[in-house]
Amino acid sequence: MLQTARPKKEKAPTEAPVHEKYLEAFRWMLLARTFEEKLASMYRGGRITGGVYVGKGQEAVSVACGISLQKGDVFAPLIRDQAGRSAFGEPLVDVARTYIGTRTGPMRGRDGNIHRGKPREGQLAMISHLGAMVSVLVGSLMAKRGRGEKNFIGLTTIGEGGMQTGASHEGLNIAAVEHVPLVVVATNNHYAYSTPNDREFACDNLVDRARGYGFEGYELDGTDLAQCLDIIGKAVKRARAGRPPQLVVASILRLAGHGEHDDFSYVPKEIYGEPFACDCLQRTEQFIKEHELVDPATLKGWREDAARQVDEAFAIAQKEPLPSGEEEDWCAISTRNLADNAEAAD
Amino acid sequence: MLQTARPKKEKAPTEAPVHEKYLEAFRWMLLARTFEEKLASMYRGGRITGGVYVGKGQEAVSVACGISLQKGDVFAPLIRDQAGRSAFGEPLVDVARTYIGTRTGPMRGRDGNIHRGKPREGQLAMISHLGAMVSVLVGSLMAKRGRGEKNFIGLTTIGEGGMQTGASHEGLNIAAVEHVPLVVVATNNHYAYSTPNDREFACDNLVDRARGYGFEGYELDGTDLAQCLDIIGKAVKRARAGRPPQLVVASILRLAGHGEHDDFSYVPKEIYGEPFACDCLQRTEQFIKEHELVDPATLKGWREDAARQVDEAFAIAQKEPLPSGEEEDWCAISTRNLADNAEAAD
Amino acid sequence: MSVTYLEAIREAQAKLLRDDKRVFIYGQDVGGTFGGAFKATKGLAKEFPGRVLNTPISEDAMVGTAIGAALEGMRPIVEMQFADFSSIALNQILNNAGTHYWRTNISVPITIRLPSGGTKGSGPFHSQSMESLYAHYPGLIVMTPATVEDAYTMLIDAVAIDDPVIYCEHKYLYYHLKADDLPSEGMPIGQARIARAGRDLTIVSYSAMLQESLIAAEEIAKEGLEIEVVDLRTVKPLDTGTVLASVARTGRLLVVGESFPWGGATAEVIARVTTEGFHLLDAAPARINAKDTPIPYHPNLWSTHRPNSKVIAAKARKLLRE
Amino acid sequence: MSVTYLEAIREAQAKLLRDDKRVFIYGQDVGGTFGGAFKATKGLAKEFPGRVLNTPISEDAMVGTAIGAALEGMRPIVEMQFADFSSIALNQILNNAGTHYWRTNISVPITIRLPSGGTKGSGPFHSQSMESLYAHYPGLIVMTPATVEDAYTMLIDAVAIDDPVIYCEHKYLYYHLKADDLPSEGMPIGQARIARAGRDLTIVSYSAMLQESLIAAEEIAKEGLEIEVVDLRTVKPLDTGTVLASVARTGRLLVVGESFPWGGATAEVIARVTTEGFHLLDAAPARINAKDTPIPYHPNLWSTHRPNSKVIAAKARKLLRE
Ligand SMILES: Cc1ncc(C[n+]2csc(CCOP(=O)(O)OP(=O)(O)O)c2C)c(N)n1
Ligand SMILES: Cc1ncc(C[n+]2csc(CCOP(=O)(O)OP(=O)(O)O)c2C)c(N)n1
Numbered sequence A, B: 001m002l003q004t005a006r007p008k009k010e011k012a013p014t015e016a017p018v019h020e021k022y023l024e025a026f027r028w029m030l031l032a033r034t035f036e037e038k039l040a041s042m043y044r045g046g047r048i049t050g051g052v053y054v055g056k057g058q059e060a061v062s063v064a065c066g067i068s069l070q071k072g073d074v075f076a077p078l079i080r081d082q083a084g085r086s087a088f089g090e091p092l093v094d095v096a097r098t099y100i101g102t103r104t105g106p107m108r109g110r111d112g113n114i115h116r117g118k119p120r121e122g123q124l125a126m127i128s129h130l131g132a133m134v135s136v137l138v139g140s141l142m143a144k145r146g147r148g149e150k151n152f153i154g155l156t157t158i159g160e161g162g163m164q165t166g167a168s169h170e171g172l173n174i175a176a177v178e179h180v181p182l183v184v185v186a187t188n189n190h191y192a193y194s195t196p197n198d199r200e201f202a203c204d205n206l207v208d209r210a211r212g213y214g215f216e217g218y219e220l221d222g223t224d225l226a227q228c229l230d231i232i233g234k235a236v237k238r239a240r241a242g243r244p245p246q247l248v249v250a251s252i253l254r255l256a257g258h259g260e261h262d263d264f265s266y267v268p269k270e271i272y273g274e275p276f277a278c279d280c281l282q283r284t285e286q287f288i289k290e291h292e293l294v295d296p297a298t299l300k301g302w303r304e305d306a307a308r309q310v311d312e313a314f315a316i317a318q319k320e321p322l323p324s325g326e327e328e329d330w331c332a333i334s335t336r337n338l339a340d341n342a343e344a345a346d
Numbered sequence C, D: 001m002s003v004t005y006l007e008a009i010r011e012a013q014a015k016l017l018r019d020d021k022r023v024f025i026y027g028q029d030v031g032g033t034f035g036g037a038f039k040a041t042k043g044l045a046k047e048f049p050g051r052v053l054n055t056p057i058s059e060d061a062m063v064g065t066a067i068g069a070a071l072e073g074m075r076p077i078v079e080m081q082f083a084d085f086s087s088i089a090l091n092q093i094l095n096n097a098g099t100h101y102w103r104t105n106i107s108v109p110i111t112i113r114l115p116s117g118g119t120k121g122s123g124p125f126h127s128q129s130m131e132s133l134y135a136h137y138p139g140l141i142v143m144t145p146a147t148v149e150d151a152y153t154m155l156i157d158a159v160a161i162d163d164p165v166i167y168c169e170h171k172y173l174y175y176h177l178k179a180d181d182l183p184s185e186g187m188p189i190g191q192a193r194i195a196r197a198g199r200d201l202t203i204v205s206y207s208a209m210l211q212e213s214l215i216a217a218e219e220i221a222k223e224g225l226e227i228e229v230v231d232l233r234t235v236k237p238l239d240t241g242t243v244l245a246s247v248a249r250t251g252r253l254l255v256v257g258e259s260f261p262w263g264g265a266t267a268e269v270i271a272r273v274t275t276e277g278f279h280l281l282d283a284a285p286a287r288i289n290a291k292d293t294p295i296p297y298h299p300n301l302w303s304t305h306r307p308n309s310k311v312i313a314a315k316a317r318k319l320l321r322e
């Protein structure tokens, strides 16, 4: 199963000065991790219906996405993007609302967990079918360009598994044809659910796909926050400057189950010795400590602050009303007078 | 519109000794061209129902596909593959039968024109949806390998337009994952129907896709029969030898309309000056003449023979019975006792 | 002057592009000097530069792109080259466009044009009628215009509607159907039309089968029986009220569609009439569909596969005797 | 000993792999030590090396590959991770597998397993019932087993059949439904089953809704009225004969399905009964479907969206009074 692990590379020493957003990014990562730990524990306690999907190990990549964006940009996140969603401005309480399914959340109990967004605020709401959001994002960018908006970009994330869908192919290709300011951040976390890389694709390196689409392609070590911020940040800048679409391929290991129902016992022990298996959050924290970027008390404060924010989010959401079948508006279209009524007989 | 034409390359002088199958290939090309000219004239005379799709300009690439295959191989041809289909063993009369729609043809009037095949003889019957046949071929190859067959390969053709479909992506990727002995011959004839390359894809060179799938990739000048035979022949050999799937990208110009209904007036005059616009059949004939590979009388004889074969094919097909709605067996499944009957009331 | 069904579709798009800068057309071969496989966008790329765009052969991405543009305020019209190829975009249509409003409260105003239905020699993959697939899933409006006038006004309406519209235009009607000129206004969307008044039997139909039904009705009129023909216009929403009112007048119901027999529009109409208006019926309802096989290439087969005025008249006569 | 609906599916596959070397299983996460998102293939990869294969996330190619293998004599079983994702493979299923026999005279013996239907908290994209899409198109057999025994024997039958089979297994029944043991033989495919005899009303249903219908029937039995419940087993072919015979006994018809309301299985059953057995009915037929919106995530909404025994009983009571 390990045959597709990349040949071990020496970890490139981070020589560059610390990225200006390094600490801010760390705090978002911490927040996401704290939130998702709470979520997972609620799931185990039977307090969340449906699935819980966390981004453990993927926070550095994800936060670098969210933090590199600005107002006016469009973000199409996927399964493991809590850190990036938060950094791009999604209130934590909306996540809690969506998992609990309150009427007050952006999905109003109609959809749940990771299937959420606020398209009017540049946060597209993913559907499950992997790859489908790439072309949607392309269309948003075309429209913004068409009405003369300037300086915006779009960023979407995808897993190495999702890259094998036809939809992602069509989306990437059409992005290049339309030359939209797009960044695609693909994270190879070495598994699609239980399926290891060798049953997902057979190329040496997914970044080689970039060239075949007319994208510019870059690789990065997704356990290294500095690299994530640097390389994703630069890709965003290049897209903003009008260069062709950008593909960034990050390598990490998914450090949790596919969802919280999954014990990921199919992941062989040895893989945890690989460099890509390192926990980005721990690595970042260690770097902060080693380089004394902040003092221990501040770090402790951040941790407490994250915990407080998480508790608050759930406390608010839990008090809010749940949807009710009787009061629900069962109409799938906005043009209400055109609603079809197949069972008017009642 | 010409912006995607490749930078002009010096035509590589054909130094190598003439390929052993060069003349045989030429005869198939001639046969295909002759057949399709007849077909087109019948179409213009209103004697063919539906569409007529010819491979004018694409015969060298196509014949090299068909001629490189052997019994036991599987061929999944597409729109412009008359030359290759014939070379692989499709009787011309079956083509005539299919275009006329006789009850005797492989499709028995149920399907027509290019949508034909005899899967039991290794000739898959394409559906229209471009890209769909790639994975079908992969499955056939897996099954053959699974039951211990040896020394077979599969070859499928596709246009540069068809390569942008999600189905072709999924098919190419799964081929590499399953490591089947597959050759994919993609012909960039610079148009998908009326759409020029610049609205189809944005990469520099479609052969760059090979690497992203873990294929081996090669390019060729599709107007040069020698190169076609050489490069496609070698790709077939490599696949047969167990190497990864092979992608060959040929460059030509489609020298007819998309179908015979299409006057292709959208093709700008200037493009005919490009090297890839050269007529492969003329070029081959000229080469034969220049190098005196056969004498003029033989050439003339071949031409007459081709005309005779074509006339015969149509003469036979035209005498054969057409299907009839009343006698037709309107059952879409082979398990007849499980046929559904929604309108039994009659 | 006379205008065909196809010209009406072109004119509607020209008007839409002229009147509404949010509109653009996205599809294979719609642009350039070509103007689409059926010329439904002929000349529009030149008249409206940058707003009639050729796409790669990527139906999924074409619809995805349209959805994204619609979310940003545009009104895209996607042309499928043939309805049959929309199978590739089905996921985007059903699961993305169709669910978006209900999930997020933000509607997706896209129009997807499906050149639909059988024509001579077109075979299994260039002849399909897919309205029943799209109507089955929630969140979509499915239009099936049967006249030149409706082809025109309904396409304009489709683009104005804030929700995703599947606009099934019938290729057989493209040239066969002509009108004197184009109306400035049509009937409201969601209302069926009494295409022919009668008292002895109601035929409910839509798209090309409406025309066959009308021919059958005229035929039978010679025999002294008057068939009322209802044109559904949209199969979703389906105007049960108009259908029931007609059946109340005639007591007899025949439903005719060109798509496959299992489920679909004809079954739906019968289910509605029998569940909601059972006592209006004096005889068993009946339906006619295409056959339950792929659509054949050869005209000898196709003419049997596809319902036509003769078959409709025969079935109507039978029903009228019951 | 007791065996669940899910175990029956696993056991059927184990038996198939054991008895027939042409069989292999192809799908996302079906292999390795994992054995599928629902564990329907648990342990099989180990027991049958090289015959239970994980695939990339490529539903179109999964089905395409299966078609190709079937043409070369194999009997592939494709597992979709959820029925909802089969939308990506719909083109291969309808246009390639579904047309192949009719076009070429060579059948395509593939079985596609669709984990279908709603469960708590699964939301719009992990809850769909897609039988009506597949049954609408020609060339496919669509199975909808409602019992543990049928889950077992019908899957074995599916693989034996020379034509493409869409096998809709209901996720709600996976653990909820248990049997004492597995039968060595089942009813023939294509025949509906009288799941409960009665005389006052016929309920026609299938899959998870059969179980809800049976509960409703028991409920109403307490009130002294006996409902006959018909389990369709396959929605295509649809056993009109058994349904008509039941309606002939009861004079009343209620059809219950979990898919969306427009078109689909319930409309088809009503259309058949009313066109072919109009005079058997003493009252208007009725149907119950899910609502015409995406399937909601929150249980409060889902329990209203999905038909259940209470709603069925209420409708049945109403029908019985008519
Ligand atoms: C088209 C499609 N098929 C199947 C699934 C079911 N599914 C959900 S997540 C997942 C694995 C995704 O793997 P990857 O893209 O690598 O992302 P990761 O979970 O590793 O972050 C699968 C198979 C899906 N969502 N969409
Ligand atoms: C999925 C799909 N969409 C649309 C079509 C309609 N169509 C048939 S051929 C064609 C152009 C094909 O171009 P290319 O693949 O380059 O092949 P060429 O005709 O140039 O040989 C199109 C768009 C189709 N067959 N399949």
Ligand SMILES: [Mg+2]
Pocket: A159, A160, A161, A187, A188, A189, A190, A191, A192, A193
């Ligand atoms: Mg992954």
Ligand SMILES: [Mg+2]
Pocket: B159, B160, B161, B187, B188, B189, B190, B191, B192, B193
């Ligand atoms: Mg081409």
